[in-house]
Amino acid sequence: MGRRRRVSVRMRTAIAASLAVAVALMVVSVAGVVHQRHQLVDGVAVVAQDQAETVAAALAGGASPAEAVATPAGGESVLVQVLDADGTVLAASHSLEGEPALVAASGSTQPTRHVLSGLDDEEDRYLALVVTATDGRSVVAAQSLETVDNATRSTIGLLAVGDPLLVLLVALLTYVLVGRALRPVESLRAQAAEVTAADLSARLPVPTTGDEVERLSVTLNEMLARLETSVDAQRRFVADASHELRSPVATIRTLHEVAEVAGTGADWSSVSADVLAETERLERLVADLLLLARSGTSAPPAYELLDVSEVVRAEAGRARRVAVATRIEPDVLVVGRPDALARATRNLLDNAERHTRSLLAVTLTATAATVQVRVRDDGDGVPPADRERVFERFVRLDEARTRDDGGSGLGLAITRLLVQEHGGTIRLEDAPNGGAEVVIELPRASVEV
Incomplete structure (x- = not known):
């Protein structure tokens, strides 16, 4: 048909x-x-x-x-x-x-x-x-x-001829004027058709008409700018992900090649331990990449009323190479997912542990409207110019040390994503006695009695 x-x-x-x-x-x-x-x-x-x-x-x-x-x-x-x-x-x-x-x-x-x-x-x-x-x-x-x-017949005769002519004239004028009014729209359509994914930097001309066509042009250009930003971010994400995935795979391959060259003198138990460590690192990296890739594309998760102080206390109590000092206010309720908030807290503690010298500090305080979680280390701190950049994907301020410690540059990016999903904010500040302090603010839940 x-x-x-x-x-x-x-x-x-x-x-x-x-x-x-x-x-x-x-x-x-x-x-x-x-x-x-x-x-x-x-x-x-x-x-x-x-x-x-x-x-x-x-x-x-x-x-x-x-x-x-x-x-x-x-x-x-x-x-x-x-x-x-x-x-x-x-x-x-x-x-x-x-x-x-x-x-x-x-x-x-x-x-x-x-x-x-x-x-x-x-x-x-x-x-x-x-x-x-x-x-x-x-x-x-x-x-x-x-x-x-x-006189009546003459008037009817004139109207019988004049009315159709007037209707025809209105039709022609409307057709011509609407065509002229739509000409800029057709021009926009033709030029928009030439924009391809290979080059999203092109922009549509904006006529200075002060009407809907001008506003449409501005809106389309803003949409193209958002698409360009999104595509660039996706390309960077794919490139960074490929680079990060290549590292553990190359390490595993190198370990096996070295062991094969060594022949009977190879320490296969050591090789196995190293391969398992790289495999675990690869598994964490793939899980983090999947989490970031799925953000905003699936249905919103089911939230529940929970005591965030228990979540923070449980994560702070995990065994670490340095001591963790806590000051946690009890019975602080928020609406969210326990696993997501636990992961956000764990990411901050893992990141702080890699940079601290001797002590980590975790505090949880609350007001009538907000909940604050602070994770502080006594390391070298973060320069003010990099305090927003550290929350981007695959960003490492100390490439060699972070890679050796198993960091992929995704922890803080995932933490910010999880906090934003809960309607909160995250920022980085100077610790009172040196080092860095990450601050999470979440909306506090109110319970009606």
Whole structure:
């Protein structure tokens, strides 16, 4: 089945505008014609009423019906009859001599209108207006509606030609103007199609129109900048990960090659221990890489209410090469995952252990709104310029020593990720007596009693 061809935006807009204008013109045209005809008929009625009242006034002044019908000016075009109370024609103008009553006597004190046709064997229509005189007789005056009908037909004819032309003009103008308005969008689309993953540094031109197109251009450029940053970070991550994974693999291979060259003199128990250590290092590295790669791509984890002081105390109590001094406030509740907070604390302690000389210090304090975990060592500290960079992936300030101690440069990056997932922040400060101090702040959970 072929792909259904869709109507373009400019065509849909032109059609919608044409339909809206067509409906509006139809309503306005009908209302205009009706109003015009009403006004013209009222004008004819005024003339007929004036003639009828003139005759009625003559009758009231004592003139005979014959004299009264001769009073209105107009000659042969005057159509007037005088009727008695029974509707009998008492007198008529020259054009109506010998004709029956145009309408029956109404007996109403108010003028009444009647529309007649076929008068004098003509197809024209007439408006007859009846006025009752003071003596009970009625005066009928008629006026032709030919001018009204002709004017109405002419107006309808003009509208029948003008309205479609106006609708067509609106459709063409809409089509052209929408096309011009969308031209910058099409230009953006064409240039955006040329942007590839191989080169995300290209940017779209930003027209200085001050409208939605300019804002769209700015937004697209901001999106391209974010994509470029993301792709660059991904490339660096892949490169760094490849480098880190290559190191333990190369070490394992070297150990086996050296042992194979040594032959029977090889200490295979020592080789096995070294291979297991490198394998453990490789396993930790792969686990860390998977954790970083999955961050933000899966469903949010299930959090629970927990006592973070127990988590910190348990991690601080693990056996280490240096003593760990603790000052932990009890019964401090947060909402989170125990394993994630334990890993974040363990990463900080492992990192501090590699840099400390003789002592580690862990403190946990809390306020009404926040929880603070501080891990302090007495090493050389971290220069202020590097205190944000150390939280990036694969960053080592002391490459040789950290690699020898088994660090991959991912511990602090993972810690920051876990802390941010819990709505907290992490920063690095100077320790009071030298060294470095890492500070974690988490929102404290409130328990309603």
